[in-house]
Amino acid sequence: MDIRQDDPTAPYVGDLLAHHLEELRSVMGEHAQALDASGLSASSVTFWTAWQDGVLAGFVALKQLDETHGEVKSMRAAPTARRTGVGRAILDHIVAEARMRGLRVSAWRPALRRCTPPRSRSTAASASYLVRRSPIIRRARTTSS
Numbered sequence: 001m002d003i004r005q006d007d008p009t010a011p012y013v014g015d016l017l018a019h020h021l022e023e024l025r026s027v028m029g030e031h032a033q034a035l036d037a038s039g040l041s042a043s044s045v046t047f048w049t050a051w052q053d054g055v056l057a058g059f060v061a062l063k064q065l066d067e068t069h070g071e072v073k074s075m076r077a078a079p080t081a082r083r084t085g086v087g088r089a090i091l092d093h094i095v096a097e098a099r100m101r102g103l104r105v106s107a108w109r110p111a112l113r114r115c116t117p118p119r120s121r122s123t124a125a126s127a128s129y130l131v132r133r134s135p136i137i138r139r140a141r142t143t144s145s
Contacts, residue, residue: 001050001057001085001086001089002050002051003048003049003051003089004049005048006047006049006059008037008041008059008061009037009038013049014037016078017036017037017076019076019079020074021034034073034074035061035073040061040073042063044064045062045063045064045073046062046064046097047060048061048090048094050086050089050090052084055080056078057077057080057081057084058076058078058081058086058087058090059074059075059076060072060074060075060076060090060091060093060094061073061075062094062097062098064101064103068102068103068104069103069105070098070101070104070105070106071105071106072094075090075091075094
């Protein structure tokens with residue numbers, strides 16, 4: 001897995017970002033607050049893509065709110081890359097980046113309340129595992145509401 005800082009307006013990101021926005025809007029309706037390519041290009045946002053064997057497998061974005069706080073803005077695994085570990089890899093990447101910057105990160109918990117629950121026990125267990133093993137995310141979940 002190759003994770004690299006990237007440009008959210010790059011042509012190869014367009015289809016996956018459009019899929020991401022469309023799916024969120026279909027699930028969350030008017031509550032969807034995902035950033036489009038221009039929002040993800042803001043100077044306060046860092047955007048990364050994940051690649052498996054030269055194929056775009058996902059992306060993640062971190063918005064730095066101030067010197068000590070950040071927020072996960074977007075995180076998506078490509079449909080063809082689901083259940084391959086790309087989600088875990090990009091979450092681990094963003095947690096490591098937040099630690100390096102000394103940030104407390106707000107996770108996407110408020111948005112999750114409006115989404116459908118995981119479709120399988122393994123998906124729910126993976127999400128729980130990631131939160132449990134990522135102290136920065138865990139702290140953010142207990143302080144945000």
